[in-house]
Amino acid sequence: MIAVGLTIAAAGYAGRYALKAMKQMEPQVKQALQSLPKSAFGGYYRGGFESKMTKREAALILGVSSPTANKGKIREAHRRIMLLNHPDKGK
Known part of the structure; x- marks a missing residue:
């Protein structure tokens, strides 16, 4: 019973410390996110999906120009996206 109480108290103090540390790091995280190049995220479709x-x-x-793009462009765009999102990337 005492061990459970001590564990809960330790978890509470650790959580409190983590929250204080996150608040202190918030300006640095915001600055890092703002310094990322906007073009890194510009190629993705941000719209909602239809049924x-x-x-x-x-x-x-x-990311092809129109629905009537030639098959070569469509295949290259599909290949690029599949390579970027492949689960074995980086292994």
Whole structure:
């Protein structure tokens, strides 16, 4: 019973310390996020999804100019996105 109480108290103090540390680091985290290049996130489709994907929406997600783009451009865009998001990347 005493061990459980001491464990709960230690967890409370650790949580309190973590919250104080996070508040002190908040300006540094904000500055780091603002210093990231905006173009790193500019290529992604930020819109909502429809219940059934349209050709226009697929073109926006792939980053090709229009739904009537040629097959080569569509395949290259798909390959690029698949390589970026592959689960074995970096292993």
